[in-house]
Amino acid sequence: MDFSSSKDQTLLSLWESVRRQVSADRANGGRSRFVGDNLRSYAELLRSEMDRRELKYTSINSTE
Incomplete structure (x- = not known):
């Protein structure tokens, strides 16, 4: 997948x-498909x- 033109x-x-x-998924106990x-x-x-692109964003921590 190429996001370069987005x-x-x-x-x-x-x-x-x-x-x-x-x-x-976390709220569902991590069982989401x-x-x-x-x-x-x-x-x-x-x-x-x-x-x-040096965009500012919040990291995703799937183990929280």
Whole structure:
């Protein structure tokens, strides 16, 4: 997946969506089928592009 042509705000919105999914999974006891390797890979690609652009964002800690 290539995020290089995405707008900054789009990337931040996608990141917040991932954060909400992780938060919902934690609230459900970590049993959600949505937070797995695919979401982690997706989040890593997003994070990498946001870092490249030097965007400010809050980290996601899936083990909290």
